[in-house]
Amino acid sequence: MTINWRGQSCFQISSSQGKNNAISILIDPFEESIGLKLPRKLEADVVLITHEHYDHNNVKKVSGSPFVIRGPGEYELKGAYIKGIPAYHDNSGGKEKGGTTIYTIDLEDNIRICHLGDLGQKELTPEQLEEISDVDILMLPVGGIFTTNAEEAIKVMSQIEPKITIPMHYKIPGLNIKLEGVDKFLKTLGIKSLEPLLKLSIKKKEISAEEAKIIVLQP
Numbered sequence: 001m002t003i004n005w006r007g008q009s010c011f012q013i014s015s016s017q018g019k020n021n022a023i024s025i026l027i028d029p030f031e032e033s034i035g036l037k038l039p040r041k042l043e044a045d046v047v048l049i050t051h052e053h054y055d056h057n058n059v060k061k062v063s064g065s066p067f068v069i070r071g072p073g074e075y076e077l078k079g080a081y082i083k084g085i086p087a088y089h090d091n092s093g094g095k096e097k098g099g100t101t102i103y104t105i106d107l108e109d110n111i112r113i114c115h116l117g118d119l120g121q122k123e124l125t126p127e128q129l130e131e132i133s134d135v136d137i138l139m140l141p142v143g144g145i146f147t148t149n150a151e152e153a154i155k156v157m158s159q160i161e162p163k164i165t166i167p168m169h170y171k172i173p174g175l176n177i178k179l180e181g182v183d184k185f186l187k188t189l190g191i192k193s194l195e196p197l198l199k200l201s202i203k204k205k206e207i208s209a210e211e212a213k214i215i216v217l218q219p
Contacts, residue, residue: 001107003137003200007036007219008055008177009117009169011139012044015080015107023078025105026066027115027139028056035176036219046077050117051089051100055177071101081106085131089146090120097146104132109204114160115139118169122152124159136207137200138162143170143179150185164213166200172219182216189214 001015009028016022026044030036031054042062049057049070059068069075072084083104089097100117107113114135124132138160141147147169148156157165167186171179186194196218 001109001111001202003113003166003202003217005166005168005199005217005219006030006038007172007175008034009050009115009139009141010038010056011115011168013105013107013113021079023080023107025080025082026062027103028117029058029061030055031058035174036172037174046080046082048082048084048103048115049101050103050115051098053118056118069103079108083131085128087117087119087124087128088121089118091122096120102128102132104135111136111202111204111207113137113139114162116141116156118147119156120147121156122148123155129159132160135160135162136204137164137166137202139166139168141169142167142182142185145179146177149180150188153185154188162212163207163209164200164202164215166215166217186214186216 004012008030011027013025024044025046027048034055044066047066047068072086075082085102087100087102088094089100103115105113140153142153167182171181194216196216198218
């Protein structure tokens with residue numbers, strides 16, 4: 001399985017799912033008015049949209065006829081099991097910014113990915129935690145202002161206890177949306193710096209249950 005980060009909350013996940021059952025999943029493609037660029041040729045079998053904000057729902061950028069999921073529910077496609085879990089974009093039950101969707105994705109070798117969307121809750125509910133359950137790779141918003149900030153993100157991460165955490169939705173060069181950078185999140189964890197990876201290629205047997213990791217990806 002390979003994970004590429006395109007910036008903001010946009011990830012592309014590619015999995016072989018066996019020799020004859022490859023799948024590509026794209027999460028939250030953005031409008032390029034935010035200052036970032038998506039690949040010129042953007043293809044996917046499945047597109048997941050966490051909420052209908054312009055920096056998360058640019059489905060028209062994706063070529064072909066992908067299967068588009070826009071909220072809570074359970075789906076099974078080409079060997080991948082996807083579950084959408086309702087959540088809030090703020091800490092006021094959605095009164096300020098509305099809702100968002102948390103997605104869990106079960107892929108090859110029983111790897112479970114969780115993408116928290118534009119989570120604004122300072123903590124997850126017991127019901128949400130039960131739905132999420134046993135995460136291998138967590139995609140966690142850390143940039144504050146519109147989502148959880150560094151301290152809140154760490155609290156949510158401690159609730160989920162993933163084996164690998166990939167921070168997202170933070171300030172990067174070119175982005176014209178005001179967000180905090182990833183450094184605050186890392187420093188709060190006692191990490192001075194991390195060398196970003198171009199992509200994450202990993203198998204289940206390479207994921208340690210004993211040592212939690214933070215991985216920063218380069219868009």
